[in-house]
Amino acid sequence: MSLRATAYALMLGLLCTACGDAAGKRQAAHSDEAAGGAFRTIRIGEEFFDKGATDTIRFGRMHSGEIAQLQFRIANQSERPTAIRSYERNCGCTTLEYAQEPFAPGAARQVAISFDSRGTRGWQLKTVEIRLAGGTKPLKLFVEAEVE
Known part of the structure; x- marks a missing residue:
């Protein structure tokens, strides 16, 4: 050859x-x-602190009665440290688990979101608003699932 x-x-x-x-x-x-x-990353920059942000978390298809959990990261791409202060939800079927320690510019914070499908059927759309230190508006998450 x-x-x-x-x-x-x-x-x-x-x-x-x-x-x-x-x-x-x-x-x-x-x-x-x-x-x-897998860790999905939601990036927040300097503009987030004045305008807020939105994103969608999709659980996909689930069986009624199933409790699912997804993990994602919030990456701080601003020039100031921040921390997750609190969250509000429109349904008791969603919960958030997170560390309350501040995270510096360039760092990310891991978050776990759970969806409890007990008592639901069909397409579900819930909201979770995450309040970050220094922000005037929240990070609004739309939580989507198809419950069979």
């Missing part, structure tokens, strides 16, 4: 391996998100 053919075969093999790994990683990340294992 010539040097050129060997180099071509090696490059083709590396390309196929790299593409296979990328597809596998994408699939694994998707699977982890569905299982609640």
Whole structure:
């Protein structure tokens, strides 16, 4: 085999391996998100403290009576430290677990959100408002689930 053919075969093999790994990683990340294992990140910048922000947390399909939990991170991309002060919810079926310690600029705080589907059926849309220290408006989360 010539040097050129060997180099071509090696490059083709590396390309196929790299593409296979990328597809596998994408699939694994998707699977982890569905299982609640991947950390989604909600980024808050300087403008958040005056305007607030919104985002959606999707639980996907659930069976009635199931209690599901997803974890995500709030990343502080502002120039000031902040902390989660409190949260309000429009339904007792959602709960939030978080550390109350401040987090510095550039740091992130892990948060767990739970949805209790007992007594519900069909498409569910709930809201959770997270109040951060220094912010005038909340981080409003829309919590979505399809309960069978």
